[in-house]
Amino acid sequence: MLLTISNLSQHYGSARALDGVGFSVDKDSCTAVLGRNGAGKTTLLQTLMGLMPATGGRIELDGADITTAPPHRRARGGLGYVPQGREIFSDLSVGQNIEIVLRNHRVSEPDALRDEIVTLFPVLGEMWHRRGGDLSGGQQQQLAIGRALASRPKMLILDEPTEGIQPSIVQAIEDAIRDLKGRMAILLVEQYYDFARSVADAYVVLDRGRVVKSGKGADMERDGVADLLTV
Ligand SMILES: Nc1ncnc2c1ncn2[C@@H]1O[C@H](COP(=O)(O)OP(=O)(O)O)[C@@H](O)[C@H]1O
Numbered sequence: 232m233l234l235t236i237s238n239l240s241q242h243y244g245s246a247r248a249l250d251g252v253g254f255s256v257d258k259d260s261c262t263a264v265l266g267r268n269g270a271g272k273t274t275l276l277q278t279l280m281g282l283m284p285a286t287g288g289r290i291e292l293d294g295a296d297i298t299t300a301p302p303h304r305r306a307r308g309g310l311g312y313v314p315q316g317r318e319i320f321s322d323l324s325v326g327q328n329i330e331i332v333l334r335n336h337r338v339s340e341p342d343a344l345r346d347e348i349v350t351l352f353p354v355l356g357e358m359w360h361r362r363g364g365d366l367s368g369g370q371q372q373q374l375a376i377g378r379a380l381a382s383r384p385k386m387l388i389l390d391e392p393t394e395g396i397q398p399s400i401v402q403a404i405e406d407a408i409r410d411l412k413g414r415m416a417i418l419l420v421e422q423y424y425d426f427a428r429s430v431a432d433a434y435v436v437l438d439r440g441r442v443v444k445s446g447k448g449a450d451m452e453r454d455g456v457a458d459l460l461t462v
């Protein structure tokens with residue numbers, strides 16, 4: 232297993248946001264994390280990235296215990312995170328947003344990786360010298376994904392990457408995720424059941440901070456996952 236999360240808990244003050252969450256992600260496989268608004272999906276990813284210390288449980292990445300590791304060590308260990316609401320550097324150019332990560336992570340063959348990212352999202356090449364802040368929301372999301380890829384992650388972690396994005400770009404982002412699938416592990420928080428079902432090798436459904444169902448992507452229909460997501 233590339234990632235193993237066991238018995239993970241998280242609190243906001245006295246409110247419990249994650250309660251004994253556990254699942255594993257195989258190398259190069261795609262896992263969808265589903266659940267209604269407020270289920271704990273973003274909290275799970277933030278805890279996984281070390282942006283909030285876990286209040287209990289254990290996280291193992293590639294056999295190493297990273298439960299208390301700082302965020303930059305998790306990034307170095309292979310976690311590439313695209314937060315909900317795409318946090319790019321608005322005052323830097325598109326190119327600088329990506330170059331910073333290529334340099335910080337000292338990836339091997341940065342030129343080849345830069346080419347791969349621009350091939351995946353041609354708009355980033357076209358807008359290379361423009362300020363990140365001048366991009367549309369959908370283009371900024373593509374930049375946020377491109378930037379995460381610039382660390383050559385073992386696992387790409389995406390928090391609702393198509394939320395609030397114009398339909399033409401939703402398609403480009405879904406195509407990119409399909410393209411990346413199999414070349415790295417993907418942990419995808421997604422509100423669109425159909426897309427999740429079409430790409431996921433495995434799924435996990437959260438409700439009130441607990442895993443209420445999990446299984447193979449191919450069994451989502453049979454397992455009645457859609458019914459767990461309707462309000
Ligand atoms: N900063 C915060 N302070 C207090 N409660 C929070 C905070 N962020 C999220 N929550 C609460 O934690 C629960 C899980 O939220 P979140 O992880 O954002 O869910 P999801 O991403 O599945 O919509 C919700 O009840 C939410 O209201």
Ligand SMILES: [Mg+2]
Nearest residue numbers: 272273274315
């Ligand atoms: Mg969320």
